[in-house]
Amino acid sequence: MANRAIQADPDYPLNYYNLACADAEEGNAAQARIHLQEAFDRRKNTLPGESMPDPTQDDSIMKLKPDRAFWSFVENSRKNR
Numbered sequence: 100m101a102n103r104a105i106q107a108d109p110d111y112p113l114n115y116y117n118l119a120c121a122d123a124e125e126g127n128a129a130q131a132r133i134h135l136q137e138a139f140d141r142r143k144n145t146l147p148g149e150s151m152p153d154p155t156q157d158d159s160i161m162k163l164k165p166d167r168a169f170w171s172f173v174e175n176s177r178k179n180r
Contacts, residue, residue: 112141116152120159128169131160139176 101118108114119134135154142151154160154173163169 110141110144112138112144112151113149114138115141116154119154120157123157123159123163126162128163128166131163132169132172135160135173135176 101114101121104111104114105118115134115138119131119138122128122131122134138151145151154176160173163173
């Protein structure tokens, strides 16, 4: 579903964020990191009144918290928003 949404609107950041959450649910930190970066790279394309979710508070993303390298990336990405 997220892949189709990306094809339909490749500039919308929450499509990538949702894909990162799906990756995290599968335990795939490498892909989650890629998709989170793609989401943050497009954050200026959120809809008016909409903001990017905080991945440090997201239940799906938090499943990868034991992966130190991934979690460091998440925390640094959050600081650079």
